Amino acid sequence: MNTRIKATFFQRDVLEVAPELLGKILVRRYNNQEVQRYRITEVEAYRGNEDLACHASKGRTPRTEIMFHPGGRVYVYLIYGMYWMLNFVTGNTDASAVLIRGLENISGPGRVGKALKLDKSFYGENLEVSNRIWLEDSAEKTSYISTPRVGIDYAGEPWVNKPWRFVAQ
DNA sequence: CGCAAGATTGGC
DNA sequence: CCAATCTTGCGT
Numbered sequence: 241m242n243t244r245i246k247a248t249f250f251q252r253d254v255l256e257v258a259p260e261l262l263g264k265i266l267v268r269r270y271n272n273q274e275v276q277r278y279r280i281t282e283v284e285a286y287r288g289n290e291d292l293a294c295h296a297s298k299g300r301t302p303r304t305e306i307m308f309h310p311g312g313r314v315y316v317y318l319i320y321g322m323y324w325m326l327n328f329v330t331g332n333t334d335a336s337a338v339l340i341r342g343l344e345n346i347s348g349p350g351r352v353g354k355a356l357k358l359d360k361s362f363y364g365e366n367l368e369v370s371n372r373i374w375l376e377d378s379a380e381k382t383s384y385i386s387t388p389r390v391g392i393d394y395a396g397e398p399w400v401n402k403p404w405r406f407v408a409q
Numbered sequence: 410c411g412c413a414a415g416a417t418t419g420g421c
Numbered sequence: 422c423c424a425a426t427c428t429t430g431c432g433t
Contacts, residue, residue, distance in 0.1 A: 284416070293416075303429065321426025323417055339416055350417045391416055 242376040247312030247368045249375075250328060254336035255404065257311070258285040261328070261338060261375075262408040263382030268356050269372045278355075279378070282342030284389045285404040286327070288335045293395035293402075296335035306364045307335040314365040314373065316358055324353030324360075328367065328375075341390070341405070382408050 242265060250257055266278045286294035295317070296307045306315050307329050315327040315337050326349070327337040341349045356373070367374050386403040393400055 286416075295416085298430070301430080317416090318426090318428060319415060320417055321415095321428070325416055327416085341416080348417070389416070394415085 242378070245367070245375040245377060247310065247366075250311030250330045250367070251332050252311070252330065254285045254287050254330040254338060257328075257330045258283050258338045258404070259384055259386075259406045261340075262384050262406055263378050263380050265376040265378050266340070266343060266356075267374050267376055270357065272371065277376070278343035278346065279380075280340060280342075281344055281408040282340075282347075283406050284339040284341055285330075285406075286337050286339065287404070288331070291336075291395075291399055291402075293389060293392035293399045294335065294337070296337075300335075304335065307337050308333055309364075312367050314362050314367065314370075316353070316360065316362045318360070319350075323350035324358035324362075325349050326353055326356065326358060326362075342407075384408050 261280050261283050264280050269275045289296050296304045300308050306313050310332050311330040313329040315329050316324050319325055326340045330336045340352055346355050384406050387405045388401050389405045
């Protein structure tokens with residue numbers, strides 16, 4: 241029986257939470273009816289205001305506000321004017337989050353947002369009580385590899401080389 | 410207030 | 422290689 245993952249799961253160091261998300265089930269309920277489940281296969285960790293690749297490194301702004309809340313919330317933002325990036329806030333008000341870069345049969349963060357039909361109304365959504373997006377445990381054990389994060393050259397050293405991208409194998 | 414760049418993707 | 426498409430943060 242699948243059980244919904246609680247907020248406390250997210251309220252730990254993002255480097256601990258990120259790899260544990262691999263293999264977990266992302267559940268999306270559309271129009272309060274049809275339910276779809278997706279296995280998480282690829283994630284990236286963004287670690288607080290010191291991590292120059294993390295949006296929160298620019299401080300607390302309307303856009304990064306939710307990252308300064310306790311873990312268990314959704315952080316979405318529009319990139320290149322067309323793709324909604326899905327992130328889960330982690331830690332406890334330390335401005336860290338996990339980007340969902342891939343689901344089973346869906347590669348790439350832009351495609352994830354498109355498949356899940358995300359939009360700005362998901363900003364701040366509470367994963368513990370939401371009726372349209374949440375996570376469930378999976379008995380399946382998942383092995384993974386770590387690599388540097390994608391598309392963050394602007395962050396420079398040492399952040400650009402941190403092996404904080406986790407891919408299920 | 411203008412503007413350059415972006416956790417990307419797909420098409421030429 | 423480059424356009425799509427629009428929000429955001431920063432410089433003026």
